[in-house]
Amino acid sequence: MGREVLALQTEILGPRHPDTARAMSNLASTLRERGQLEEAETMRREVLALRMEILGPRHPQTVETMVNLAITLSRRGQLEQAETMTLEATVLQQEILGPQHPHTVFSMRLLSSIRLERERLVGATQGSL
DSSP, X not given: OHHHHHHHHHHHHOTTSHHHHHHHHHHHHHHHHTTOHHHHHHHHHHHHHHHHHHTOTTSHHHHHHHHHHHHHHHHTTOHHHHHHHHHHHHHHHHXXXXXXXXXXXXXXXXXXXXXXXXXXXXXXXXXXX
């Protein structure tokens, strides 16, 4: 269903329309939840590039896409990239939305959990030596 919606949005509105980017983002979320992480990451990166171009790097939807990409990266085990992306998004959210906005707080929790997972993995690796 998500692929059909994306195809229609692209056909009707064009590939560079904000609603097309939203359809791509929704499909990327579905793919991530189905465990199709590589395809979800590829699509998230496309959405991020599109939103950077259309909306700019400081638009809340662009920053939200950064967070969603970070979640996908984290699930793929790419914790260093996920941490970098989440940190960048959190800084932007603090500046744009404020430190107490629910999206900012969510990103701060995500950053904390990614850092804890990285520390856990480093500890596990050192413990096995």
